[in-house]
Amino acid sequence: MTQMMTASLIMTPILATWTPRTQAAPLPHLLHPPCPLPFSPSSGDINEPLQFLCYHHTLFRSTCIFGWHLKRPRDTLHTCLHTCLYTMPTLFCTKFHIWPLTFNKLIWKLELHPVFTNNSNAGQTPVDIQVAVMLYQFGHSGNGVSLQTVSWWLGLGKGTILQCTCCVITAILGTGMLKKYVCMPTAAEKEHVKEWVEK
Structure with a gap:
């Protein structure tokens, strides 16, 4: 009291x-x-x-300022995609966990998927940005993968991040890449792994 x-x-x-x-x-x-x-x-x-x-x-x-809107920095993502992609591949790989050549090939395989097109006057976010959003989110864990952190680093809205991730996953599943490049190990490979673990 x-x-x-x-x-x-x-x-x-x-x-x-x-x-x-x-x-x-x-x-x-x-x-x-x-x-x-x-x-x-x-x-x-x-x-x-x-x-x-x-x-x-x-x-x-x-x-505290009520209603104050934080301005997200957009230069970071564009710098990685337009500068690091061609001049600093190692730095690009540390951010997106993929080499620039592989990134460009992935864009080439996904960009024609219908999920990246629409019939409205408002164009969609470029495919390279959407793939970069998905790679950055999948390449981090813990607090680094929260929507707030990803939104602040990429300079995009939280809803945009979710939409980009869903579109890229839809394109990967729709192009048959999952079945072509991801497969279960064979019986011989399983035995080889068992022998390696026992050693």
Whole structure:
């Protein structure tokens, strides 16, 4: 009860100086807090941790911008596809886990699939970008494959990423590449693997 009263006494003067931000603007630097520190860091007060927590909670709320839209950088993906693809193959391979020559052959095999065409006036995303989206997403794991991370790195919307991935998978399955290039091991290959494991 005492701590709740202390928090209330601390928050009241702080919240009185806080006004919500409604217009989009750059994030303010934390070097200039919206209100003075309500306690002395070296006072040795027993309630100092609680005061510190309340202060930073208010500071976080006052620096949040409601409705502020992050601008995704689009240069990264285009740099990889138009520069690294031809001049830095090793760097391209570290991002998409495929060599440029194989990437170009994959585009050549998939680009004529009907899933990449439509009858509307709005053209689809280029096939190379869609394949790059799928490769980047499949080549990472954990937090690196979350829609937010992939969206930020590629400079595309989350819905676009899902749509590109589905289109590429549909094209791979529809062109017969899965049956042609992915097959179950034969009995001889299984025996060879068993012998290798036993060694």
